[in-house]
Amino acid sequence: MNSTIWMNPDDLRREIREGRFRGPTAGHSPGYTQGNLAILPREFSEEFLRFCRLNPKACPVIGVSEPGDWRVPELGEVDLRTDAPAYCVFRDGEPAGEVLDLRELWTDDMVGFVIGCSMSFEEALLEAGLPIRHIEQATTVPMYDTSIANVPSGRFGGTMVVSMRPMTPQQAIRAIQITSRFPGVHGAPVHFGDxxxxxxxxxxxxxxxxxxxxxxxxxxxxxACGVTPQRAIRTARPKLAITHKPGQMLVSDVRNSHLAVF
Amino acid sequence: MNSTIWMNPDDLRREIREGRFRGPTAGHSPGYTQGNLAILPREFSEEFLRFCRLNPKACPVIGVSEPGDWRVPELGEVDLRTDAPAYCVFRDGEPAGEVLDLRELWTDDMVGFVIGCSMSFEEALLEAGLPIRHIEQATTVPMYDTSIANVPSGRFGGTMVVSMRPMTPQQAIRAIQITSRFPGVHGAPVHFGDxxxxxxxxxxxxxxxxxxxxxxxxxxxxxACGVTPQRAIRTARPKLAITHKPGQMLVSDVRNSHLAVF
Known part of the structure; x- marks a missing residue:
């Protein structure tokens, strides 16, 4: 798969769409924003959009489709039905299997949300020379349920999930500065220490x-971690909800550097 | 003295110059930058300027006079000889008394340095609604000698002095963001925790x-704290050095908000 790493996002999405690329997208099309995907029935979409707006650190929305439309022009020529390498299906909030595309499941009732992901700020941290333990050790970032309540919106609520990176205080101060530039991909930390x-x-x-x-x-x-909205969706129990398979993200045309607010 | 609090810096300096204002300057001419003052013999000035450049967090220079000149036009119409309410004199690095002005001590051999002070970023922290314990309790900020080595320059070296403010992690993250905007007045913290x-x-x-x-x-x-350069000056042992009396600062025409880099 190494030949795909340096593909531009449009080419990488075509490889995925045509079934020639499967698996995690980390490290592919470096410099471009990868997003968490959440697809919901239309009757949940406004509540969920309000939920994201009320909880921007955990749920930073970087793209929303029109109802029934699988395109998200603000992110490039993406097709929500085919451009993640794999999808997880939830029925009434419960896992109901994985699929490789949504060609058969997609309906006119669906609205797609793309939510920023920490991969974008991790790239900025690495460029600043800060070590990231889970990347060094080739493991998945550790994530934790917390007692930090989300601001509820209709059927969406629950508590925040966080990701954790160990750092010295000096590294943490630099990391706070760097990630503060990226409010569209979780932004500054929500806590350190105890x-x-x-x-x-x-x-x-x-x-x-x-x-x-x-x-x-x-x-x-x-x-704050993008698993937060996924958990909120599961507890809201829509009849049908679809997410990307963890680690197998939607790769957009938006450059990570474009997300920096200063 | 309350009538002087809202004076503009030019009027406040005139009150000081003409002997009608004595004592700490904290809270006076709010919104304007107050500076630490260090006056050195010319033969130390380049070494000291290099020292400040090498240690910008502890020694952020906001103004330098020409040799023998008591003016610092970049800070307004200030007179280094008269515009701090009181001065400390050091001979060979040892305290040699206090004076109310430098009219008699000033010589053509002197160079004045004005160094940024945490009062500027404390104003920004308070405006952001962050509590500052020592201000709430009307005490002097606690300061500590550390093992953090300064980058030496000629006779100037030693270790960093830091000031400390207790905060929750959430407040600390916000304070890191805010003080990062003010590199000219010590900038972001150098450490937190242990x-x-x-x-x-x-x-x-x-x-x-x-x-x-x-x-x-x-x-x-x-x-990082402005006491760092004062300690470095004392250990460099110039024949004569003069600082402001602690808390009795030089008030400039530079607005604190002007120091924000973004």
Whole structure:
């Protein structure tokens, strides 16, 4: 698959659409924004859009389709039905299998949401020379359920999920500066230090992803995570909801650098 | 003295110059930058300027006079000889008394340096609704000697002095964002959390200023402090050096908001 890494997003999406690329998208089309995908019935779309607006750190919307339309022009020539390598289907909030495209499931009733992802700010952190433990160790970022309540909107509510990266205080200060430039992809951290202060019982046991070792002199630094809207969708229990398969994202034409607000 | 608080800097400096205002300048001419003052013999001035350039977080220079000139036009119509309410004199690095003006001490051999001060970023923190313990408690900010080595320049070297403000992690993240906008007045913190990591033995016993209580859920947040250059000057032992009396600053025409880089 290495030949695909440096493809531009349009070519990479074509490879995916035509079934020649499968698997995680991390590292492919570097410099371009990859998004979390959430597809909902129209009767949930306004409530969900309000939920995202009320919880912008966890749910930074970078693209929304018109009802029934699989295109999201603001992100490039994307086709929501085919351009993620794989999808997860949820019926009444419960997992109902995976599919490789939505050609058969798509209906005129669907609205697609693309939500920013920490890959974009991680690229900026790495460019600044900051180490990211889970990337160094080729593991999935550790994620935790917290006691931080989301602002509810209709059937969407629940609590925030955070991702964690261990850093020294000096690295954390620099990381706060850098990620503050990227409010469209979770922005600045929501917490650092004591995990119990945000309701994390055991930092050694992430609720999602894999453990990252916190070394002497480091503190855990916590960012709002795109798993938050996925959990909110599951507890809202729409008849049908579809997300990308974790790690197998929608790659857009938007450059990560374009998301920097200064 | 309350009638002087809202004076513009030019009027406040005239009150000081003509002997009608004495004492701390904190809270006077709000919105305008107050500076730390260091006056050195010309044979030290280039070394000191290089020292400040090499250590910009601790020694952010906001104005320098020409040799022998008591004016600093970039800061307004200031007279370095008369416009601080009181001055400390050091001979061979040792305290040699205080004076109310430098009319008699000033010589053609002197160069004046004005160095940014945390009052400017504290104003921005307060405007953002962040609590500052030592201001709430009307005490002097606690300051500590650290093990953080300054980059040396000739006879100037030593270690960094830091000021400390206790905050919750959430407040600290916001404070990092806000103070990052003000590199001309110490900028972002240099450390947070474990005091021992930067060589502070006992957080309860500041080396300068007064103790600020760290409450449950708070961490100490440390900024580089303008006492750093004063200590470096004392250890460089110039035959004569003059600083402002602590708390009795030089008030400039530069608006704090003008120091924000974005």
């Amino acid at each position: 995990p119990a202060a945000i309701g994390i019982r055991n930092i050694e046991q992430p609720d999602y992803g894999e453990r990252s070792e916190i070394q002497p002199g480091e503190v855990p630094v916590f960012w | 005091p021992a990591a930067i060589g502070i033995r006992n957080i309860e016993q500041p080396d300068y200023g007064e103790r600020s209580e760290i409450q449950p859920g708070e961490v100490p947040v440390f900024w």
